[in-house]
Amino acid sequence: MDRETRRTIEEFRHNEAGPLENNVIDELVNGELDRDEFLRRATMFGLGAGTIGALLRMVGEADIAYGAPLETVQAGGTIRLGIPVFGASLEPYLLNEGGSLAFAGIPGEYLTFTDPKARIRPWLATSWRPNANASVWTFQLRRGVRFHNGKEMTSADVVASLKHYVARGSNAGLAPFYDAAGVSARGRYTVVVRLKAPLGAFPYLLSQTTYQAIIQPAAIVAKPGTWVASGMIGTGAFRLRRYVDKRSAELVRHNAYWGGRPPLDGVRITFFQGSAPLVLALRAGQIDLAMQLSPQEAQPFKNNSRYTYYSQPVSAHRQFCMRSDQGPLRDPRVRRAVALTINRPQQIARVMLGQAQVGNDNPFWKQFGSTDKSVKQRRQNLALARNLLSAAGAENLDFNITTWNFLDHSDHAASIQAYARQAGIDVGIEVMDVSKYYDSEPAGADYATTTPWLNRTATLTEYGWRGVPDLYISRCYMSTGDWNASHYKNAEFDRVARSYLESPDVGAQRRATKRMAGLLLRDTPVVTDYFINYVTASSSKVKNYVPEGISHMRLAKVRLA
Amino acid sequence: MTRFLLKRLGLAIITLFLLTVVVFAISTILPGNVGRAVLGPFATQESVDALNEQLGTDESVFVQYVDWAGDLLQGDLGTSLTKQAPTWDLLAPALENSFKLAFVAFLICVPLSILGGVVAGLRYGRFTDKSITITGISLAAMPEFVTGIVLILVFGIWLGWLPVTAQAEEGASALTQTKYLLLPAMTLTLVLFGYIARVTRAGVIEALDSDYTRTAYLKGLPSGVVVRRHVLRNALPPTIAVVAVQVGYLVGGLVAVEVLFNYQGIGLLVYEAARQKDLPLLTAGVLVIGVVYLVVTLIADILYAALNPRIRLGGAE
Numbered sequence: 001m002d003r004e005t006r007r008t009i010e011e012f013r014h015n016e017a018g019p020l021e022n023n024v025i026d027e028l029v030n031g032e033l034d035r036d037e038f039l040r041r042a043t044m045f046g047l048g049a050g051t052i053g054a055l056l057r058m059v060g061e062a063d064i065a066y067g068a069p070l071e072t073v074q075a076g077g078t079i080r081l082g083i084p085v086f087g088a089s090l091e092p093y094l095l096n097e098g099g100s101l102a103f104a105g106i107p108g109e110y111l112t113f114t115d116p117k118a119r120i121r122p123w124l125a126t127s128w129r130p131n132a133n134a135s136v137w138t139f140q141l142r143r144g145v146r147f148h149n150g151k152e153m154t155s156a157d158v159v160a161s162l163k164h165y166v167a168r169g170s171n172a173g174l175a176p177f178y179d180a181a182g183v184s185a186r187g188r189y190t191v192v193v194r195l196k197a198p199l200g201a202f203p204y205l206l207s208q209t210t211y212q213a214i215i216q217p218a219a220i221v222a223k224p225g226t227w228v229a230s231g232m233i234g235t236g237a238f239r240l241r242r243y244v245d246k247r248s249a250e251l252v253r254h255n256a257y258w259g260g261r262p263p264l265d266g267v268r269i270t271f272f273q274g275s276a277p278l279v280l281a282l283r284a285g286q287i288d289l290a291m292q293l294s295p296q297e298a299q300p301f302k303n304n305s306r307y308t309y310y311s312q313p314v315s316a317h318r319q320f321c322m323r324s325d326q327g328p329l330r331d332p333r334v335r336r337a338v339a340l341t342i343n344r345p346q347q348i349a350r351v352m353l354g355q356a357q358v359g360n361d362n363p364f365w366k367q368f369g370s371t372d373k374s375v376k377q378r379r380q381n382l383a384l385a386r387n388l389l390s391a392a393g394a395e396n397l398d399f400n401i402t403t404w405n406f407l408d409h410s411d412h413a414a415s416i417q418a419y420a421r422q423a424g425i426d427v428g429i430e431v432m433d434v435s436k437y438y439d440s441e442p443a444g445a446d447y448a449t450t451t452p453w454l455n456r457t458a459t460l461t462e463y464g465w466r467g468v469p470d471l472y473i474s475r476c477y478m479s480t481g482d483w484n485a486s487h488y489k490n491a492e493f494d495r496v497a498r499s500y501l502e503s504p505d506v507g508a509q510r511r512a513t514k515r516m517a518g519l520l521l522r523d524t525p526v527v528t529d530y531f532i533n534y535v536t537a538s539s540s541k542v543k544n545y546v547p548e549g550i551s552h553m554r555l556a557k558v559r560l561a
Numbered sequence: 562m563t564r565f566l567l568k569r570l571g572l573a574i575i576t577l578f579l580l581t582v583v584v585f586a587i588s589t590i591l592p593g594n595v596g597r598a599v600l601g602p603f604a605t606q607e608s609v610d611a612l613n614e615q616l617g618t619d620e621s622v623f624v625q626y627v628d629w630a631g632d633l634l635q636g637d638l639g640t641s642l643t644k645q646a647p648t649w650d651l652l653a654p655a656l657e658n659s660f661k662l663a664f665v666a667f668l669i670c671v672p673l674s675i676l677g678g679v680v681a682g683l684r685y686g687r688f689t690d691k692s693i694t695i696t697g698i699s700l701a702a703m704p705e706f707v708t709g710i711v712l713i714l715v716f717g718i719w720l721g722w723l724p725v726t727a728q729a730e731e732g733a734s735a736l737t738q739t740k741y742l743l744l745p746a747m748t749l750t751l752v753l754f755g756y757i758a759r760v761t762r763a764g765v766i767e768a769l770d771s772d773y774t775r776t777a778y779l780k781g782l783p784s785g786v787v788v789r790r791h792v793l794r795n796a797l798p799p800t801i802a803v804v805a806v807q808v809g810y811l812v813g814g815l816v817a818v819e820v821l822f823n824y825q826g827i828g829l830l831v832y833e834a835a836r837q838k839d840l841p842l843l844t845a846g847v848l849v850i851g852v853v854y855l856v857v858t859l860i861a862d863i864l865y866a867a868l869n870p871r872i873r874l875g876g877a878e
Contacts, residue, residue: 087833088598088599096600097601169604169605169608169611242731245651248731273829277725277820280710280718280725281726281823284713284717284725286725435594435597435598435837438601438603439597440594453602483603
């Protein structure tokens with residue numbers, strides 16, 4: 001290590017680093033973090049590029065690669081997007097569908113950015129720092145960011161937006177982590193968020209994976225429900241010119257965009273009523289890029305020189321939840337037996353045409369830094385499944401899987417049904433409309449105790465891409481979770497989960513996820529048999545497009561050949 | 562004539578009233594919840610309840626109907642619950658779209674079907690007749706989305722001649738809009754051809770077999786004149802009645818075609834309103850479609866009378 005590198009690191013350790021940053025450095029030096037994981041955690045705790053480079057050099061790794069200059073691009077042109085029509089609101093705090101968040105996410109932007117490898121990146125915030133126990137986070141805002149109305153984004157706008165997203169009625173799901181009183185400005189470009197409890201991964205929660213958390217001008221936030229009527233004013237690379245409800249939208253280049261002049265002149269969006277017309281429109285050349293397709297829908301675009309096929313592995317997954325508190329699946333041996341019937345690689349080949357990654361009945365995606373990769377993978381074992389059923393006295397097991405008509409759900413349920421039959425389990429399938437699956441039953445009844453997706457014997461539900469598993473753990477598996485469809489209650493799991501959520505230390509997190517994974521394999525409240533790949537396609541003339549895992553279509557660098 | 566029109570108007574008002582009552586009554590068994598539809602599956606129940614209370618959807622269907630009907634009597638079709646906009650503002654552009662598609666489909670379908678029916682009738686029992694009849698029945702038996710996909714594959718994707726979505730850009734010329742509407746109009750033509758052609762064919766065969774046609778031939782009139790003056794004039798009235806009913810379908814019943822061609826017509830709007838349990842929009846939409854049906858049927862009756870002097874509107878009593 002040269003003298004300059006050593007001096008940089010020591011200065012940082014002494015003058016800037018708190019316990020969390022020093023812990024990351026120690027973990028790197030001790031070999032607990034590989035390069036990717038170090039980059040992920042260093043950026044999460046807001047270490048500067050110079051410090052990160054010096055630390056990498058210190059352990060004999062290559063310095064971080066700075067973005068190579070883009071090739072000379074031919075600017076101009078209007079890209080035509082195909083996005084599924086949405087039923088619910090476009091107001092940021094109410095976003096809840098792929099189509100609406102994809103559209104709102106073009107003019108709108110977020111404080112931070114989770115990249116496809118689940119690394120957190122600066123976006124409207126350039127850096128962030130936690131206090132000693134990660135309960136207070138200080139964000140430095142990017143200077144010179146202009147909203148589409150020409151006004152500069154300041155801490156007042158960010159504070160107003162962050163408060164708005166924890167207000168009553170918001171779908172953002174941030175209220176468990178902080179309240180409005182905990183958000184304050186410190187000067188024109190600094191925002192401080194005081195959390196209700198320590199949370200090492202907090203910057204992830206303000207990225208686009210919390211797709212509601214768009215930063216809006218304070219004046220618009222002051223009147224909730226007026227963002228669309230005000231012209232969807234955000235800081236994104238394109239600003240809204242015209243929107244015809246559920247039909248089309250037109251956006252033009254935001255010339256004052258902080259990220260440099262976008263190559264495209266504009267964006268034209270057509271909203272489609274179903275995936276079939278969207279696929280046909282792409283095939284006929286009427287649109288250039290589709291938001292998301294199922295592997296089956298995207299198949300004609302694969303290995304076809306006229307199109308580009310995208311398949312991005314992400315942490316989005318399906319949860320096959322089994323009621324652990326009542327009914328025929330109450331006994332954990334029965335639930336384990338059901339899980340053991342599934343031939344996961346074969347299922348991925350059949351249901352997802354290979355565009356998914358094998359899951360191990362927990363939400364710990366292999367690429368999460370906190371995932372312990374030594375946990376043994378569950379495989380199909382029909383003999384063991386039959387023995388477990390026999391031991392539990394459930395040889396004649398039958399139950400229904402309830403789901404809704406979304407992408408692969410029906411095929412997935414049918415696949416589980418076929419595998420279960422091999423062990424003598426009789427599985428029925430009930431496919432609902434989305435409005436019924438996610439509504440109380442009957443309408444107007446108490447939601448938490450009647451809605452099918454949280455109360456049926458077995459359910460199959462989709463979960464979107466996240467950069468960290470915190471949300472899955474806290475809301476789907478902990479006994480206090482409001483999306484705990486399996487009604488799983490395990491005091492030890494809760495305790496380990498809490499220690500995971502509060503720990504900023506990757507070693508401790510990995511130990512926690514290993515223990516949680518073990519408990520989940522033993523109790524099997526949820527079968528997570530695969531994590532999906534985010535699949536879509538475009539015309540081959542679309543260049544520089546990188547799909548994300550959650551329907552957003554980042555177009556600032558996209559150009560048309 | 563005036564008496565006939567007044568009678569039809571009275572009947573129309575009763576029919577439309579009953580239609581709105583039935584729609585509201587049936588809506589009670591529809592799944593879904595407006596608050597949930599607006600706020601989404603992951604909104605808290607507290608937020609959903611608050612929104613339902615604000616929108617008045619927690620009231621009984623009877624109360625909601627009385628509110629809606631009260632507004633209607635003052636010329637207000639109500640406000641959409643899910644979109645928070647006057648229903649007419651949503652229905653008007655969708656209705657305009659539906660009329661455009663119906664018009665283009667009508668222009669292609671009706672002359673072609675009548676021509677097919679007349680030719681089949683005149684060639685009764687021959688190869689031409691059998692070809693037209695079997696083709697028509699086969700096409701009518703095929704679901705419209707299947708016909709539509711085949712046309713899209715052939716003309717939109719393989720040949721690349723026509724756009725596969727029906728919605729032209731805002732401000733497009735009439736010619737461009739027509740081009741965009743050609744594929745769905747062709748789909749509807751193929752679906753309706755068999756039905757209209759068969760009715761026309763039956764009328765032509767019946768007219769050809771009648772005494773007045775035989776007399777006309779015996780008088781020595783040329784075939785063309787007989788067909789034009791005697792056969793068609795007597796064969797077409799039933800076809801007009803059938804076409805009138807199809808116009809109602811073309812305006813309000815094209816959900817599958819509108820989805821396939823991504824076209825924002827009134828059928829799709831009403832379907833979405835039903836899915837989201839948006840009662841004011843659903844009822845107003847059904848009411849508008851009902852009015853279209855009644856007006857078209859009335860026009861057909863008047864045309865029917867004009868073509869057939871033996872019919873005297875309102876004169877039977």
